[in-house]
Amino acid sequence: MSEQTPEDGQERKQEKHKKAMEKQKTKVDANIEAASIERGVSILLTGNGKGKSSSAFGMIMRALGYGHKIGVVQFIKGQQLSGEELYLQQQCPQVDFYQMGTGFTWDTQDRESDIRAAQTTWAFVEPMLGNPEYQLIVLDELTYMLAYGYLDEADVIDTIKRRPIEQSVVITGRGGGSALREAMDTVSEVKEIKHAFKQGIKARQGVDY
Numbered sequence: 001m002s003e004q005t006p007e008d009g010q011e012r013k014q015e016k017h018k019k020a021m022e023k024q025k026t027k028v029d030a031n032i033e034a035a036s037i038e039r040g041v042s043i044l045l046t047g048n049g050k051g052k053s054s055s056a057f058g059m060i061m062r063a064l065g066y067g068h069k070i071g072v073v074q075f076i077k078g079q080q081l082s083g084e085e086l087y088l089q090q091q092c093p094q095v096d097f098y099q100m101g102t103g104f105t106w107d108t109q110d111r112e113s114d115i116r117a118a119q120t121t122w123a124f125v126e127p128m129l130g131n132p133e134y135q136l137i138v139l140d141e142l143t144y145m146l147a148y149g150y151l152d153e154a155d156v157i158d159t160i161k162r163r164p165i166e167q168s169v170v171i172t173g174r175g176g177g178s179a180l181r182e183a184m185d186t187v188s189e190v191k192e193i194k195h196a197f198k199q200g201i202k203a204r205q206g207v208d209y
């Protein structure tokens with residue numbers, strides 16, 4: 001019997017890797033083949049880890065690459081301006097950006113005025129969800145409005161379901177009840193493993209806001 005050399009080991013590894021890749025490709029190709037429905041998708045990005053809003057803004061960048069018309073509505077006003085707000089407002093006329101403004105922040109918590117602000121904001125969202133010109137709509141931090149009962153969940157879900165067929169919608173925020181999860185096509189949960197903030201590192205311009 002001939003001696004095994006380190007090269008033989010490498011070759012076997014290479015062969016095994018190639019086989020695994022081929023198997024994976026067959027699976028992916030079959031899935032691509034099976035997906036035949038063409039329509040916009042509804043996406044919920046939830047969970048307690050960092051990455052929900054920034055993922056939504058990543059999709060905005062993709063859509064911008066194709067010149068799509070986009071609507072962005074933020075249901076919570078941050079304490080400071082955010083990079084996405086600055087950039088989209090200044091550089092992207094094809095993005096309609098709306099922020100709940102003087103309403104809900106983590107500091108105010110004035111129920112009556114929060115409800116009014118949420119409803120005024122929803123009145124801005126509703127026509128967007130009925131307008132086929134918008135290919136992508138991002139409803140950033142919407143889940144809190146449902147959790148606090150500031151917006152009617154059934155009404156929100158119904159409006160999302162009745163949107164134009166080619167339109168995609170992304171909702172972000174922790175929570176998002178079971179009815180919303182059920183209604184959305186894609187639901188991803190960003191899980192916190194660790195966060196810099198808990199090690200005393202300050203929120204970073206251009207990374208966290």
Ligand code: ATP
Nearest residue numbers: 048049050051052053054055192195197203208209
């Ligand atoms: P991002 O906007 O960075 O994608 P997010 O949308 O997933 O974050 P939010 O709950 O909306 O998270 O919080 C917004 C801000 O809080 C961001 O500055 C983010 O870095 C920070 N943050 C998110 N998750 C955590 C966490 N688990 N602990 C502390 N801070 C967090």
Ligand code: MG
Nearest residue numbers: 052053141172
């Ligand atoms: Mg967020």
